[in-house]
Amino acid sequence: MASISKELPLEVGADEAWEVIRDFGAGPSRMAPGFVADTRVEADSRVVTFADGSVARERFVSLDDEARRIVYAVVGDTLRPAHDNASMQVVAEGEGRCRLIWIHDVLPDDLAEPIGAAMVQGMDVIKRTLEARPMSG
Numbered sequence: 001m002a003s004i005s006k007e008l009p010l011e012v013g014a015d016e017a018w019e020v021i022r023d024f025g026a027g028p029s030r031m032a033p034g035f036v037a038d039t040r041v042e043a044d045s046r047v048v049t050f051a052d053g054s055v056a057r058e059r060f061v062s063l064d065d066e067a068r069r070i071v072y073a074v075v076g077d078t079l080r081p082a083h084d085n086a087s088m089q090v091v092a093e094g095e096g097r098c099r100l101i102w103i104h105d106v107l108p109d110d111l112a113e114p115i116g117a118a119m120v121q122g123m124d125v126i127k128r129t130l131e132a133r134p135m136s137g
Contacts, residue, residue, distance in 0.1 A: 001083065001105055002112035008100040008123045012130050014092035017100065018068040020130060021088050024060050027070075035125040045075065050118075061085070083107040084115075100126065 029039040038049040057076035074084035086104045
């Protein structure tokens with residue numbers, strides 16, 4: 001199984017970033033507008049449509065507000081993974097700064113490259129979007 005791990009420093013407070021990341025139903029559209037074209041909830045899953053036309057059905061697994069970590073499993077997607085479990089975690093790094101850690105564990109291994117590339121593209125948009133948000137308070 002391939003494990004793809006990406007980290008992104010953000011110039012935004014951890015609580016503010018987490019408020020968006022933890023939103024299972026609308027989080028993808030809120031954090032990556034333009035990269036994500038649409039997100040809709042169906043029972044315990046969300047259907048994420050990307051700007052390139054690809055679609056992923058992602059099942060909610062867990063949410064830990066204390067650790068600022070959300071876990072979901074991709075149960076259907078254009079790439080057709082045999083297994084794809086993912087987590088996003090926000091780690092505080094001082095006043096007005098945090099780090100986003102995004103991990104995908106995927107089978108077959110040859111999906112690691114396209115998924116990793118998509119994660120990098122998505123993280124570029126996430127950084128721009130979250131850092132442009134007005135500071136809460």
